[in-house]
Amino acid sequence: MAKVGYTRRSLLKSGAAAVAATALPAPMIWAQEIKNITLRQFGTGVSNLNDVAQKVKEDLGFTLEMTALDSDSVTQRAATQPDSFDIADIEYWICKKVWPTGNLQAMDTSKIANYDKIVGIFRDGKLTPESVIAQGTAPHSVGFVEGPDGTTFADSETGWMTLIPTIYNADTLGIRPDLIGRPIESWTELLNPEFKGKASILDISSIGIMDMAMVCEAMGEVQYGDKGNMTKEEIDKTMAIFTEAKQNGQFRAFWKTFDESVNLMSSGEVVIQSMWSPAITAVKSRGIPCVYQPLKEGYRSWGGGIGLSKSLSGMELDAAYDYINWYLSGWVGGYLMRQGYYSAVPETSKEFMSENEWGYWFEGKEATDVITSPTGDTLAQAGEVRDGGDFYSRMGAVACWNAVMDENQYMVRKWNEFIAA
Amino acid sequence: MTETLTDRAISGAPGDVAAARPARRGAGIGANVGGWLQAAPLTLVLLAFLVAPIAMIVTVSFWRATEFSIIPAFSFENYEFLFGSDVTYRVFFATFKYASITWAVTLAIGFTVAYFLAFHIRSQTMQIALFLLCTIPFWTSNIIRMISWIPFLGRNGIANQTLIDWGVIDQPLEWLLYSDFAVILAFVHLYTLFMVVPVFNTMMRIDKSLLEAARDNGASGLQTLVHVILPLTKPGIMIGTIFVVTLVMGDFITVRFMSGSQKANVGRLISNDIGLLQYPSAAATAVVLLCTVLIVIGILLRFVNIRKEL
Incomplete structure (x- = not known):
C-alpha cells in the first residue's frame, strides 16, 4: 500500500534494507500526490x-x-x-x-x-x-x-x-499558596467558608458537575453510585449544596474559558478554583505562585x-x-x-524530550535545569518538582473520568437553575 | 443610523425624510403597479431576512429535541417547561430589572448631556466637536469596552486601590465587580450614546423662539424645562428608550462577563440552550422574549407618537 510513505523511515531505522528497497519506489509516486x-x-x-x-x-x-x-x-x-x-x-x-x-x-x-x-x-x-x-x-x-x-x-x-x-x-483544584498560607488537602476546601467570595468553579455543566460531585462526596454529604452517571436525586442533592453555597456568596465568579480562569487566579480575585493544567502554567509564567494541588480524594x-x-x-x-x-x-x-x-x-x-524534561514531567523528579515550554516560556526552575509527582501517582489516583450522563438533559436544566439562582 | 441622525441633527433640516416620501394621492392603477414594483425589492429583503427567519424560529420552537436530533413534531413541551419553571420567571424578572435600571440611568445621563450640547453650547463647531467626543468610545469593540472594566473594578483593581489610598475604605469593596452593579455599569457605559443621539436630535429641532416665549411669559428655567423642552423631546426619548431597552433585553455577553457568569438574563438562557444543542428550547425562549419586547415597545408607543420624529 501507499502507506509506506511514513513507515519507510522506521524500516530504514530498523535496518531492514531489503524491504526498504522494494518499498522505495512507491513513495516516489506517493510523494507527488500527497x-x-x-x-x-x-x-x-x-x-x-x-x-x-x-x-x-x-x-x-x-x-x-x-x-x-x-x-x-x-x-x-x-x-x-x-x-x-x-x-x-x-x-x-x-x-x-x-x-x-x-x-x-x-x-x-x-x-x-x-x-x-x-x-x-x-x-x-x-x-x-x-x-x-x-x-x-x-x-x-x-x-x-x-x-x-x-x-x-x-x-x-x-x-x-x-x-x-x-x-x-489528571485535573484537580488550583490554589494560590501565597494567599491561602496553609496546606490544602481535600476537595471540601472549595466550599470552606474561609474562602468565601474567593472560590470559583467552571461554568461548563458536564465538567463542573464532576468537580461538584468530588466536593460533595469528600464532604460526606452525598454518596454516589457512579459520579459519572448520577441519578436525578444525586443531581438534586449536589445542586442544592452548591446553590446554597452560591447564595451565601462562596463564589467570586464562574469561568468558561481558559483565559478567564487564568485572570481570576492571577488577579487574586480567586484563591481556589477548578482549573486546567496549562492555566496553572500560564499563571506561574507571570511570576505568580500557583499550585495544581493534589488532593487526597484523587483527580478528575x-x-x-x-x-x-x-x-x-x-x-x-x-x-x-x-x-x-x-x-x-x-x-x-x-x-x-x-x-x-x-x-x-x-x-x-x-526520544523527543531531554532527560531533564522527561524526569520532571513524567518521572516527577527534581528539575536539574530550567524547564521551558515548547514555545520558550520558563515553567520551572532547577530543583522544582511537578505538583502531584510522577505519572503513576497522578494517573493512578484518578477518581473519576469526565463523563456524559444518562440524565444529561435533566442535569443541564438543573445547571441553568444553578446559574440563575 | 447614528450618522444619519447626526447629520440631520447638525444640518438642522427636519422633514427631509418626509419630503422623500412621495404623495400618492389620486394615483391610478398604472401608478399603483409602479408603486408595487418600487416596494418589491424591500419587501423581498424583509421577507427573506426578517419574516422567514422568525417564522423558522417559531416553527422550531414547537419541535422536540433529544441530545442530537431535532424531531419535527408539533409539541408544546418547550413552552410547558418554560412556563412551568420558576427559573424562567426569575430570569425574566432579572432581565426587566437590568433593562429598567439601565434605562433610568442612561435617560438621566443622556438627557443631561444632550441638553448641555443643545442649549448651552452656542457655537455649532463646538457642538459637533463635543458630539464627536461622545462617540469616541464607539470606535473600539464593545467587548473591549466592557472587559476593560474588569481590572479596574477588581478586588485589587485601580478603583479599590485608590479608595483605600484615600482612606475612604479599609477593605476592598467586593460588590464592585461580578455583581449587578458591574453589569449595569457596563450597560450604561455601552448604551448611553444610544440615548444621547436621538434626544440631542430632537432637542436641536426645538424652535428657539418657543423658549424665548416661555421666558417672556415669566417661566423659570425649571418650568421651561418641564413644560416646554421635555414634552417636545419625548419622541427622541422614546426612540432612545427603544434602543436601550431592546439592546439590554437581548444582551447575554455583558451579563456573562460582568457578573462572572453568576447572574442570568434571558439571553444567557438562550445561549446556554444553544451551547447544549437544545435548539427548540432556545427557539421557544427566543419567541417568548421577542413577544415580551414587542409588548414593551407597543406600550411605549402608546405614550408617544414617534412618527412626529421621522
Missing part, C-alpha cells in the same frame, strides 16, 4: 496546535487544516456536520455522545504501528495490572467497537478503535483522541492512518508532555 491532500481536523484548543500542522507538512508532506472550537461546538459539529471534517479531535465523553450518530469510522489497530505501546488506560482500562478503574466515562469503555461498522461499544480490545488516544491529564481526569470521519476513503484515509502513526511516534507526544499533558505512548515521546 502534496495535494488536505485533511481537515477540528477539536478543542488543547491539541489543535499550529506547530503540529507545520510539522505534519514537513514530515508527511500533506496539509493539515486545524480548527479550534470549544467542547460544546466540537460535539455539535461532530454530530451534525459529518462532511465538514476529516479528523475529529475529541474527548472520550464526546465520543460517547457522537459515536451513535455514525459519523465516525472505526480504525483498524493492525495498521497502527505503536498500538501495543499505548498506555493501558486506553486499552483494558488499567494503568497497571493492579489499578482499579475509575468512575465516569473511562476511555477504554468507549474506545472499541465490534467491527468496522460497529455502532455499540465493546467491553474489550477488539482491534477496532473509535478514537486513537492522543492526550490526557479526561482524555482526548482523534477519530476519522465516515466519509474518509482511499488515499485520504491512508494519509489519515499515516498521520495517526506519526502522531504516536513521539514528536507530538513530546510537545504535549512538555506542556504538562501526557502522551498515549510515553516511551516514543521520551
Whole structure:
C-alpha cells in the first residue's frame, strides 16, 4: 500500500534494507500526490496546535487544516456536520455522545504501528495490572467497537478503535499558596467558608458537575453510585449544596474559558478554583505562585483522541492512518508532555524530550535545569518538582473520568437553575 | 443610523425624510403597479431576512429535541417547561430589572448631556466637536469596552486601590465587580450614546423662539424645562428608550462577563440552550422574549407618537 510513505523511515531505522528497497519506489509516486491532500481536523484548543500542522507538512508532506472550537461546538459539529471534517479531535465523553450518530469510522489497530505501546488506560482500562478503574466515562469503555461498522461499544480490545488516544491529564483544584498560607488537602476546601467570595468553579455543566460531585462526596454529604452517571436525586442533592453555597456568596465568579480562569487566579480575585493544567502554567509564567494541588480524594481526569470521519476513503484515509502513526511516534507526544499533558505512548515521546524534561514531567523528579515550554516560556526552575509527582501517582489516583450522563438533559436544566439562582 | 441622525441633527433640516416620501394621492392603477414594483425589492429583503427567519424560529420552537436530533413534531413541551419553571420567571424578572435600571440611568445621563450640547453650547463647531467626543468610545469593540472594566473594578483593581489610598475604605469593596452593579455599569457605559443621539436630535429641532416665549411669559428655567423642552423631546426619548431597552433585553455577553457568569438574563438562557444543542428550547425562549419586547415597545408607543420624529 501507499502507506509506506511514513513507515519507510522506521524500516530504514530498523535496518531492514531489503524491504526498504522494494518499498522505495512507491513513495516516489506517493510523494507527488500527497502534496495535494488536505485533511481537515477540528477539536478543542488543547491539541489543535499550529506547530503540529507545520510539522505534519514537513514530515508527511500533506496539509493539515486545524480548527479550534470549544467542547460544546466540537460535539455539535461532530454530530451534525459529518462532511465538514476529516479528523475529529475529541474527548472520550464526546465520543460517547457522537459515536451513535455514525459519523465516525472505526480504525483498524493492525495498521497502527505503536498500538501495543499505548498506555493501558486506553486499552483494558488499567494503568497497571493492579489499578482499579475509575468512575465516569473511562476511555477504554468507549474506545472499541465490534467491527468496522460497529455502532455499540465493546467491553474489550477488539482491534477496532473509535478514537486513537492522543492526550490526557489528571485535573484537580488550583490554589494560590501565597494567599491561602496553609496546606490544602481535600476537595471540601472549595466550599470552606474561609474562602468565601474567593472560590470559583467552571461554568461548563458536564465538567463542573464532576468537580461538584468530588466536593460533595469528600464532604460526606452525598454518596454516589457512579459520579459519572448520577441519578436525578444525586443531581438534586449536589445542586442544592452548591446553590446554597452560591447564595451565601462562596463564589467570586464562574469561568468558561481558559483565559478567564487564568485572570481570576492571577488577579487574586480567586484563591481556589477548578482549573486546567496549562492555566496553572500560564499563571506561574507571570511570576505568580500557583499550585495544581493534589488532593487526597484523587483527580478528575479526561482524555482526548482523534477519530476519522465516515466519509474518509482511499488515499485520504491512508494519509489519515499515516498521520495517526506519526502522531504516536513521539514528536507530538513530546510537545504535549512538555506542556504538562501526557502522551498515549510515553516511551516514543521520551526520544523527543531531554532527560531533564522527561524526569520532571513524567518521572516527577527534581528539575536539574530550567524547564521551558515548547514555545520558550520558563515553567520551572532547577530543583522544582511537578505538583502531584510522577505519572503513576497522578494517573493512578484518578477518581473519576469526565463523563456524559444518562440524565444529561435533566442535569443541564438543573445547571441553568444553578446559574440563575 | 447614528450618522444619519447626526447629520440631520447638525444640518438642522427636519422633514427631509418626509419630503422623500412621495404623495400618492389620486394615483391610478398604472401608478399603483409602479408603486408595487418600487416596494418589491424591500419587501423581498424583509421577507427573506426578517419574516422567514422568525417564522423558522417559531416553527422550531414547537419541535422536540433529544441530545442530537431535532424531531419535527408539533409539541408544546418547550413552552410547558418554560412556563412551568420558576427559573424562567426569575430570569425574566432579572432581565426587566437590568433593562429598567439601565434605562433610568442612561435617560438621566443622556438627557443631561444632550441638553448641555443643545442649549448651552452656542457655537455649532463646538457642538459637533463635543458630539464627536461622545462617540469616541464607539470606535473600539464593545467587548473591549466592557472587559476593560474588569481590572479596574477588581478586588485589587485601580478603583479599590485608590479608595483605600484615600482612606475612604479599609477593605476592598467586593460588590464592585461580578455583581449587578458591574453589569449595569457596563450597560450604561455601552448604551448611553444610544440615548444621547436621538434626544440631542430632537432637542436641536426645538424652535428657539418657543423658549424665548416661555421666558417672556415669566417661566423659570425649571418650568421651561418641564413644560416646554421635555414634552417636545419625548419622541427622541422614546426612540432612545427603544434602543436601550431592546439592546439590554437581548444582551447575554455583558451579563456573562460582568457578573462572572453568576447572574442570568434571558439571553444567557438562550445561549446556554444553544451551547447544549437544545435548539427548540432556545427557539421557544427566543419567541417568548421577542413577544415580551414587542409588548414593551407597543406600550411605549402608546405614550408617544414617534412618527412626529421621522
